[in-house]
Amino acid sequence: MTSNKKKIKRSAKLLQVSSKYGLQDMLSRISNGSDSDSEKNKAGYERLRLALEELGPSFVKLGQSFSNRDDLLPKDFILELQKLQDRVEVVDMDVKMILEKSLDIVVDEYFNYINTMPIAAASIAQVNKAQLKNGQDVILKIKRPNIVGFVCYHYKYKSGHEDDAPILGFAPRKTEFSLYVFTGLEEHDYLLKDLGKFKMGKACIYVKKLFDINIDALKILMQESINYISEKYERTT
Incomplete structure:
Protein backbone atom coordinates (compact mmCIF):
# COMPACT_ATOMS: atom_id res chain seq x y z
CA MET A 1 0.00 0.00 0.00
CA THR A 2 1.43 3.38 -0.96
CA SER A 3 2.02 6.19 1.50
CA ASN A 4 -0.86 8.24 0.05
CA LYS A 5 -3.27 5.31 0.34
CA LYS A 6 -2.26 4.84 3.98
CA LYS A 7 -2.89 8.53 4.71
CA ILE A 8 -6.30 8.38 3.01
CA LYS A 9 -7.19 5.25 4.99
CA ARG A 10 -6.16 6.85 8.29
CA SER A 11 -8.05 10.06 7.48
CA ALA A 12 -11.18 8.10 6.57
CA LYS A 13 -11.04 6.19 9.85
CA LEU A 14 -10.52 9.41 11.82
CA LEU A 15 -13.57 11.00 10.18
CA GLN A 16 -15.65 7.87 10.71
CA VAL A 17 -14.82 7.62 14.42
CA SER A 18 -15.24 11.39 14.90
CA SER A 19 -18.70 11.22 13.36
CA LYS A 20 -19.63 8.09 15.32
CA TYR A 21 -18.93 9.74 18.68
CA GLY A 22 -19.98 13.28 17.73
CA LEU A 23 -16.55 14.67 18.60
CA GLN A 24 -16.64 17.79 16.44
CA ASP A 25 -19.86 19.07 18.01
CA MET A 26 -18.73 18.13 21.52
CA LEU A 27 -15.32 19.82 21.24
CA SER A 28 -16.90 22.91 19.69
CA ARG A 29 -19.32 23.32 22.62
CA ILE A 30 -16.59 22.89 25.21
CA SER A 31 -14.09 25.24 23.52
CA ASN A 32 -16.78 27.93 23.12
CA GLY A 33 -17.88 27.55 26.71
CA SER A 34 -21.45 27.05 25.55
CA ASP A 35 -21.96 23.84 27.50
CA SER A 36 -21.58 24.27 31.26
CA ASP A 37 -23.66 21.20 32.10
CA SER A 38 -21.35 18.95 34.14
CA GLU A 39 -23.17 15.74 33.24
CA LYS A 40 -23.10 16.57 29.53
CA ASN A 41 -19.39 17.29 29.76
CA LYS A 42 -18.76 13.96 31.52
CA ALA A 43 -20.61 12.16 28.73
CA GLY A 44 -18.52 14.04 26.18
CA TYR A 45 -15.28 13.10 27.93
CA GLU A 46 -16.36 9.45 27.88
CA PHE A 66 -2.53 13.94 29.10
CA SER A 67 -3.97 11.76 31.86
CA ASN A 68 -1.77 13.36 34.54
CA ARG A 69 -2.02 16.96 33.29
CA ASP A 70 -4.47 18.24 35.90
CA ASP A 71 -2.87 21.65 35.39
CA LEU A 72 -4.37 21.81 31.89
CA LEU A 73 -7.55 19.73 31.86
CA PRO A 74 -10.73 19.54 34.00
CA LYS A 75 -10.75 16.96 36.79
CA ASP A 76 -13.57 14.93 35.19
CA PHE A 77 -11.62 14.78 31.91
CA ILE A 78 -8.49 13.59 33.74
CA LEU A 79 -10.46 10.84 35.50
CA GLU A 80 -11.79 9.64 32.15
CA LEU A 81 -8.37 9.67 30.46
CA GLN A 82 -6.89 7.73 33.37
CA LYS A 83 -9.07 4.80 32.30
CA LEU A 84 -6.71 4.49 29.32
CA GLN A 85 -3.87 3.55 31.65
CA ASP A 86 -2.90 -0.12 31.81
CA ARG A 87 -4.71 -1.85 34.65
CA VAL A 88 -1.55 -3.42 36.05
CA GLU A 89 -0.62 -4.24 39.61
CA VAL A 90 1.21 -1.48 41.50
CA VAL A 91 4.69 -2.62 42.52
CA ASP A 92 6.00 -1.56 45.93
CA MET A 93 9.20 0.38 45.14
CA ASP A 94 11.53 2.47 47.29
CA VAL A 95 11.48 5.56 45.05
CA LYS A 96 13.93 7.49 47.23
CA MET A 97 16.49 4.68 47.15
CA VAL A 107 17.02 13.09 47.57
CA ASP A 108 16.31 15.38 50.54
CA GLU A 109 18.66 17.99 49.05
CA TYR A 110 16.60 18.20 45.83
CA PHE A 111 13.01 17.39 46.82
CA ASN A 112 10.60 18.79 49.40
CA TYR A 113 8.62 15.57 49.15
CA ILE A 114 7.91 12.57 46.95
CA ASN A 115 4.47 10.98 47.01
CA THR A 116 5.16 7.27 47.48
CA MET A 117 1.71 6.26 46.18
CA PRO A 118 1.84 6.10 42.33
CA ILE A 119 -0.79 8.14 40.47
CA ALA A 120 -0.48 5.76 37.51
CA ALA A 121 0.95 2.29 36.93
CA ALA A 122 1.82 1.00 33.48
CA SER A 123 3.73 -1.96 32.13
CA ILE A 124 7.22 -0.46 32.16
CA ALA A 125 7.00 2.29 34.75
CA GLN A 126 5.01 3.86 37.57
CA VAL A 127 4.34 7.58 37.95
CA ASN A 128 4.74 9.50 41.22
CA LYS A 129 4.13 13.15 42.05
CA ALA A 130 6.91 15.12 43.74
CA GLN A 131 8.00 18.68 44.51
CA LEU A 132 11.46 20.16 44.02
CA LYS A 133 13.17 22.41 46.58
CA ASN A 134 12.23 25.49 44.52
CA GLY A 135 8.56 24.63 44.93
CA GLN A 136 8.07 23.29 41.39
CA ASP A 137 5.71 20.30 41.16
CA VAL A 138 7.09 17.50 38.99
CA ILE A 139 6.16 14.03 37.80
CA LEU A 140 8.59 11.13 38.32
CA LYS A 141 8.45 8.14 36.01
CA ILE A 142 10.14 5.19 37.74
CA LYS A 143 10.90 2.02 35.78
CA ARG A 144 9.40 -1.14 37.21
CA PRO A 145 11.78 -3.94 38.32
CA ASN A 146 12.21 -7.42 36.82
CA ILE A 147 12.06 -6.45 33.15
CA VAL A 148 14.57 -8.45 31.09
CA GLY A 149 15.63 -6.59 27.95
CA PHE A 150 17.51 -7.53 24.79
CA VAL A 151 19.15 -5.52 21.98
CA CYS A 152 19.61 -2.01 23.34
CA TYR A 153 19.37 1.32 21.52
CA HIS A 154 20.00 4.96 22.41
CA TYR A 155 17.22 7.52 21.99
CA LYS A 156 17.07 11.29 22.35
CA TYR A 157 13.87 13.35 22.41
CA LYS A 158 13.45 16.91 21.14
CA SER A 159 13.18 18.00 24.77
CA GLY A 160 16.80 16.92 25.24
CA HIS A 161 16.01 13.84 27.34
CA GLU A 162 18.02 10.79 26.28
CA ASP A 163 18.61 7.29 27.57
CA ASP A 164 19.28 3.67 26.60
CA ALA A 165 16.42 1.19 26.33
CA PRO A 166 15.90 -2.40 25.14
CA ILE A 167 14.18 -3.01 21.81
CA LEU A 168 12.79 -6.32 23.08
CA GLY A 169 11.96 -7.45 26.57
CA PHE A 170 9.76 -9.57 28.81
CA ALA A 171 8.66 -9.55 32.42
CA PRO A 172 7.04 -12.36 34.41
CA ARG A 173 4.01 -11.23 36.45
CA LYS A 174 1.75 -13.07 38.91
CA THR A 175 -0.91 -14.01 36.38
CA GLY A 196 -2.70 -15.97 19.00
CA LYS A 197 -4.35 -15.24 22.35
CA PHE A 198 -3.12 -12.01 23.94
CA LYS A 199 -4.27 -8.69 25.41
CA MET A 200 -2.84 -5.39 24.18
CA GLY A 201 -1.49 -3.05 26.85
CA LYS A 202 -0.04 0.44 26.81
CA ALA A 203 3.47 -0.62 25.84
CA CYS A 204 3.39 -4.39 25.84
CA ILE A 205 1.49 -7.54 24.99
CA GLN A 223 12.30 -8.93 13.86
CA GLU A 224 10.11 -6.10 12.51
CA SER A 225 10.50 -4.23 15.82
CA ILE A 226 14.28 -4.65 15.68
CA ASN A 227 14.37 -3.45 12.06
CA TYR A 228 12.20 -0.41 12.77
CA ILE A 229 14.08 0.74 15.89
CA SER A 230 17.48 0.06 14.29
CA GLU A 231 16.60 2.30 11.35
CA LYS A 232 15.34 5.12 13.58
CA TYR A 233 17.84 5.02 16.46
CA GLU A 234 21.46 4.09 17.16
CA ARG A 235 21.93 0.51 18.33
CA THR A 236 24.20 0.14 21.37
CA THR A 237 24.26 -3.69 21.46
Missing part, protein backbone atom coordinates in the same frame (compact mmCIF):
# COMPACT_ATOMS: atom_id res chain seq x y z
CA ARG A 47 -17.09 9.63 24.14
CA LEU A 48 -13.66 11.12 23.51
CA ARG A 49 -11.99 8.36 25.53
CA LEU A 50 -13.91 5.67 23.62
CA ALA A 51 -12.91 7.31 20.33
CA LEU A 52 -9.23 7.27 21.31
CA GLU A 53 -9.49 3.56 22.15
CA GLU A 54 -11.12 2.80 18.80
CA LEU A 55 -8.52 4.79 16.85
CA GLY A 56 -5.74 2.56 18.13
CA PRO A 57 -2.46 2.54 20.10
CA SER A 58 -1.07 5.89 18.89
CA PHE A 59 -4.20 7.77 19.97
CA VAL A 60 -4.41 5.82 23.23
CA LYS A 61 -0.84 6.91 24.03
CA LEU A 62 -1.82 10.51 23.27
CA GLY A 63 -4.66 10.27 25.77
CA GLN A 64 -2.39 8.64 28.34
CA SER A 65 0.14 11.45 27.99
CA ILE A 98 16.09 4.21 43.38
CA LEU A 99 16.67 7.93 42.70
CA GLU A 100 19.69 8.14 44.98
CA LYS A 101 21.26 5.03 43.46
CA SER A 102 20.59 5.88 39.79
CA LEU A 103 21.28 9.64 39.97
CA ASP A 104 23.95 9.61 42.71
CA ILE A 105 22.16 12.30 44.73
CA VAL A 106 20.77 12.85 48.21
CA GLU A 176 0.69 -13.36 32.97
CA PHE A 177 3.79 -12.51 30.95
CA SER A 178 4.44 -9.01 29.61
CA LEU A 179 6.13 -9.05 26.19
CA TYR A 180 7.77 -5.83 24.94
CA VAL A 181 8.03 -6.71 21.27
CA PHE A 182 5.65 -4.35 19.46
CA THR A 183 6.26 -0.83 18.12
CA GLY A 184 2.66 0.23 18.74
CA LEU A 185 2.43 1.77 15.27
CA GLU A 186 -0.79 1.40 13.33
CA GLU A 187 1.16 0.34 10.23
CA HIS A 188 2.40 -2.71 12.16
CA ASP A 189 -1.02 -3.83 13.47
CA TYR A 190 -1.18 -6.52 10.77
CA LEU A 191 1.66 -8.34 12.54
CA LEU A 192 -0.69 -9.12 15.44
CA LYS A 193 -3.23 -10.92 13.27
CA ASP A 194 -1.74 -14.41 13.59
CA LEU A 195 -0.12 -13.99 17.01
CA TYR A 206 0.01 -9.58 27.85
CA VAL A 207 0.10 -13.37 27.50
CA LYS A 208 -1.33 -15.79 30.06
CA LYS A 209 0.32 -18.93 28.64
CA LEU A 210 3.21 -19.01 26.21
CA PHE A 211 1.72 -21.93 24.26
CA ASP A 212 -1.23 -19.64 23.41
CA ILE A 213 1.16 -17.71 21.15
CA ASN A 214 2.14 -18.54 17.57
CA ILE A 215 5.94 -18.62 17.90
CA ASP A 216 6.54 -18.06 14.18
CA ALA A 217 4.33 -14.96 14.23
CA LEU A 218 6.13 -13.77 17.38
CA LYS A 219 9.51 -14.13 15.66
CA ILE A 220 8.32 -12.00 12.73
CA LEU A 221 6.92 -9.38 15.12
CA MET A 222 10.21 -9.22 17.03
